[in-house]
Amino acid sequence: MHRRRRTALVLTAAIAAAAPLLTACGNDAHPGAAAVVGGQRITVAQLENRVGEVRDAQRAAVPDQGQYQQVLAQTSSLTRDTLHNMVLDRVIQRAARDEGVSVTRNEVQRLRASLEQQAGGSKGLQTAWLQKYGIAPAHLDENLRLQLEAQKLAARLGTDTTQPAFWKALAKASGKLHIDVNPRYGTWDVQKSSRVDAKTPWVREVTSVSGGGPVTA
Template sequence: MHRRRRTALLLSAAIVAAPLLTACGGDARPGAAAVVGDQRITVAQLENRVGEVRSAQRAAVSDDAQYAQVVAKSGTLSRDVLGNMVLDRVLRRAAQDAGVSVTRKEVQQMRGGLEKQVGGAEALRTAWLQQYGVPPQRLDENLRLQLEAQKLGTALGTDAGKPAFWDALAAASKKLDVRLNPRYGTWDMQKRGRADVRTPWVREVTAAARQPA
């Protein structure tokens, strides 16, 4: 397999399937799912993106039972989608800081190569939806993300996923002052992923309720 295509698939598994960026203090503004720089990702925008994924998932299965199974397997979809929306902005800032850009022609070339690899356009759309939760209308957008990550790694003299790559993303995240609505968890740069808000009092109350009177 060509190195570029192999890298693209690895990137998809690493940064598309789950949010991977940054912990910053403070809460998002009221009505916002997240704040990235001077841009708000509103709850309505997030719900619209989640709806795109659910609609695509529903169209891809033949009955209600299958769809229920798909939904059950993607219970963190809202948080995952929000993570990807944040990642898109942070990665773009890191790429800009490194002088990296991606053309539409490059995106189409990558898409064409992947379509040949997996057996056609429909097969690629299905694979990205099933494996990474990317609906068909967001495929090119996601491939641009992959190319930006590849080019950023090259500009930094490293590979996407290596420490220097994450350092660049962390620096971009800090500049953008990413803030996440606690409803969707927190960002933890040390863990390189989304973390749920810890609620130890739930365990304490549950344990107390189990004690004999």
Template sequence: MHRRRTALALSAALAAAPLLTACGGSAHAGAAAVVGGQRISVAQLESRVNEVRAAQRAAATDDAQYRQTVAQTSSLTRDTLHTMVLDRVLNRAAKEVGVSVDRSDVEQMRASLERQAGGSKALQSAWLQQYGVAPRRLDDSLRTEVRAQKLASALGVDMNTTDGKAAFWTAMAEASKELDIKLNPRYGTWDVQKSSRVDARTPWVKEVTAAAGQPA
């Protein structure tokens, strides 16, 4: 099937650590991220990752293929958190301009994509392989796709142009700023201007590793 050149597809192109304390207060302990004052717990993140791993395992023909898939998607946890946070940013940006998505919008997109992919199972497989989306989350992912397209339309921008992309991500940056996003340090930090997760620099990891290798 054709790879979709939507806003979220564009965003994709773009060891232990302390619990999240940057936001202050015990209410955020155990959070993978805090977005607009609302927690995404580590347990929620792990559950989503486990859904993908289970789907990948079911799709693999044998253990060797599954291990290869896991190796190829070693950043799955961080990528999944990125998606979970970005969904909330997109939702805020869409609400700012009065964009909403209903079930019929999702059904229409799914029907269209299934025709392109060659059926429901083929679409689920493609979304799992390309975007790390478990089959049970496909409709949620498509809802996000529709919302991104509707946001671009409401902003009056063409995502096929440089100016259009810039305008879209400016709106997303504003939403990111309003939501005051904080990530658990183990998952990096949130770049407001790019509305994207970035890996935090952790030189202490090398220092600790080196120290551990020295003779006592």
């Protein structure tokens, strides 16, 4: 498997492993919120802005109207998937913090440089992450930081991101955060740390990162 693709898989695995179990249901107690995580609101406006960034990037990358319509059809669940990723980011951050895991800016830069070399440059990497994972260029470093946090968390636990011990840590963090998702966007599976109906291919592809570079899962 190509290294770039493997690196992107860590967080997707979390979503792709989703199955209906225990859900945290949203309600009208938080008007204007797409989700509440750890008492912090992810507002509908924030979600729409994030989705808008992806759509703008997709439109710029695919100037042909017909092809762009195909992209829209292929990413029809973008709003839900984006919210799911925004929630999952916070779950991973909490789990990493609980285990004393941190990531430096230098580590993120090293990983990005490695991936850019594999992708044929910065533009190539941005395009790959946009097309495969729905990550807008402005949030690429953010996503790479999360990838590293997930990998280092798994290493701290003596496992990898495909194993139950890793997902158990995410489920524990998810429970602590009392995630409340607006029903408009689905429900959250606490045990799987995923939106019940979500499918996120990018989590399974990343398994471990060592020395600033991606390693297989």
